[in-house]
Amino acid sequence: MTSMLDGCTPWPEGFVDRYWAAGHWRGTTLDSLLRGWALQHGPRTALVSGGTRITYAALNRRVDRMAAGFRLLALRPGQRVVVQLPNVPEFVVTVFALMRAGVVPVLCPVSHRTPEVAHLVQLAQAVGYVGPSAYGGFDHTAMAADIAARGPFLRRVFTLEAPGTSSPYGGYTTDPAGCHYFPLGSVDAPPAPALPLSAGQVAFFLVSAATDGAPPLLVPRTHNDYAYQAGACAEVVSLTEDDVYLAALPADSGFALGSPGVIGTLSVGGTVVLAETSDPAACLAAVARERVTVTSVVPAVARRWLEVLEAHEAHEAARADLSSVRLVQIGGDTPHPATAERLASAVGCRIQQVFGPAEGPLALTRPADPEETVLTAQVRPLSPDDEIRIVDADGRDVPDGEPGELIARGPYTVRGYYRAPEQNARSFTGDGYFRTGALVHRTAGGDLVVTGRRTGREAPEAASTL
Structure with a gap:
């Protein structure tokens, strides 16, 4: 396999072999x-x-x-x-x-x-x-x-x-x-x-914010890992060629680009509607005009859309026809359960909560999950080969139900930032786990509940943004 760019941290050979054997990586750019x-x-x-x-x-x-x-x-x-x-x-x-x-x-x-x-x-x-x-x-x-x-x-x-x-x-x-x-x-x-x-080479860099006003970091995503991420997300969301995805958030973000986003929609033959702004009037009009079925928002955008939708509730003639929408993803931060519930009611669709920084990993509720699961931000990893740990401040695993920091490694979670050795030493463990900075606990059923963020200079800011 062709080596990655100088300044990137590759996956160790044993992990590469595992991801190829599992069919996650397929060698196509x-x-x-x-x-x-x-x-x-x-x-x-x-x-x-x-x-x-x-x-x-x-x-x-x-x-x-x-x-x-x-x-x-x-x-x-x-x-x-x-x-x-x-x-x-x-x-x-x-x-x-x-x-x-x-x-x-x-x-x-x-x-x-x-x-x-x-x-x-x-x-x-x-x-x-x-x-x-x-x-x-x-x-x-x-x-x-x-x-x-x-x-x-x-x-x-x-x-x-x-x-x-x-x-x-x-x-x-x-x-x-x-x-x-x-x-x-x-x-x-x-x-x-x-x-x-080579599909093992870097396809593109995503930009991740650092902490304390430090300059932004570059996240190297390879063809192999990103094709897998977008395709696996498309499968979880059950995307088909009949789906129409509204890119209401910036397409340069991991959320709108590949969770499943633009690339996942194109991978199944669907249609991508590009919105230059997340403004409610423009987006809701696009939903009605193009018969959008899936879109992605962050909580702040969800609240703005809700204000418009609920203001128009008493004026039926002013409401856009949103009957085509089957799923709205909410990510970037954990929304208040009431916000997710109100949005689902106002649009008439299912909600999916998504956790996923530019670095990986991705954790999502499933469209068929019970409503109470979706509304309480319980999520499960995207891949069966995602290795998830919840650890205390000393890096020790905590029991189920106890809060700790989510750390992870897997077939689409990077092993380091580009040309940032000092930040890598803070954000990645010696055995390759990415410190997401998210505080979570695991339920008895194995779901993850995001409860907050670790504070301090070592906490990667990117974990709160898609």
Whole structure:
């Protein structure tokens, strides 16, 4: 198996053999999986964004041509590119195209600004940046130019320009620092022969917040581990090609990307509806228009949606038709049971609680679980090969029913952050368990109940966010 990037912590050989033998890892890269999905579901709608609809066949063609365009512009396998795009089709196309070119995307929240993005460029030694020309009143192109001027890595900036706007660096220009600027839409070339890529390599980096205001961390996710995670989640949720998933949360998060999210939905031939904002009016209208069946929210978004839904309850004509929704996932933090119960009643659907940091592991209630289980945040690990322990402050296992910190390792839980040895020493045990920072206890039935978070500098902040 091809080794991971320098600076990543690989799974030990014995664990690799176990995950292959169990069929969790299958040796297919995510971009190669997209080729198969396009062959199987070609004319079906893969992505919806406003009035734009893209079929599986068209998505794969766009990815092919953009990947060839990136290669033509001298992006090389193993190099890193920061991708900072909102929930638009170009996000999906760009991420898959970079992976197809062998380049590693760094999935950066669009809300991050110069300090965080500059740190990620430096940490990843990113040679490229993909972002909007401007978004939400912020000039991303100027930010990229400022970071490029600091050197020495960033030398190619690809900007997605809104209709009717133009960037001062648009159209194949070069700034005084020697950084080249290209409209993202111009990255296009005839498809090139496929590269011999390894599924054991890093597919992309997720961004995880550190503690005490420290710079963000990079979480390396391989093709093998992420394909397994998204596919296993899709199976738990019983996704089919008839499902329509609303990505109401940022697609650069692990929750909306692969739990099962965008990738899990595409893996079964379903349709992904991309929402640029979690605003209740826009999202509920999209649910009604596209007949959405599954979506994911965090408790704060759930509460905002509830305010709108309950305000309209007395005005039937003002309510969106939400009858298509069968499941709403709630993750990122433990909601109050009353919030989950009210949301289920207002939408008329089942609720699924999800715990899962960018690093792994994932624990979920099952759609068929009794209502009292779902409402009290009792969750079970995604994989039969998830190794779960609940430990006290000294690292000793606690009895069932007693609270402790959840630590875990498994086929999709990383073994370390990228180029962060000091943080790895705090966040991972010597035998490879990730310290999630979540305080839980195990019920007599084997379910996990999340009750809070460990405090202190060693507690990884990412465990509270998907």
